[in-house]
Amino acid sequence: MIKQQSFLSLKVPWQHRFCHGGTLRKSSKGRGSRPLSTKDPIHLVLKINKSSVRGGLRNRYAFKLMTALISRYSLKFFIKIEQVSIQNDHVHLLIRGTRRSKLQSFLRVVPGQFAQNMTDTPESRNEGKKEKIWKYRPFTRIMKGFKPYQIVRDYIQLNELEANGRPYSKTRLRGLSEEQLIELWTL
Structure with a gap:
């Protein structure tokens, strides 16, 4: 009985029941299974270490690589990309998926392929350092x-x-x- 009650603390609080990853992973709030939905849109955030990618994600090579990976693997895994915003140190995606397994594959492959391509550049081979590309695990919110x-x-x-x-x-x-909302979508 006491052992069973000790597992109750692993339940996710109601505020975070549709969230997973990011900084939540460092606390006990984000240690459950990743909630994914095939009916609702998902907000996905990928955050990089600023020191690991020279020039950030907005430099020409990283930006082109990230957009190519997102479009390639969204087609492969049947993910509908509703919105993309690539910032200097993070990426925002608004996505919809058809199957949970396809969503999981997309969340695994896109960051992995980006990190693999960024660490296989001639500059990174010469430097010899093996710093992590991603700061946190992908953050998702339904x-x-x-x-x-x-x-x-x-x-x-x-x-x-x-x-x-x-x-x-x-x-x-x-x-x-x-007025600001209209301006936001007309530019």
């Missing part, structure tokens, strides 16, 4: 309902515009007015 989906969609769009030169504002996520 978007249940239209409101969270709309918030994440606007957030990814705003991140993409900021990566392309829009000025950053600390209050950018406090709620956008109707």
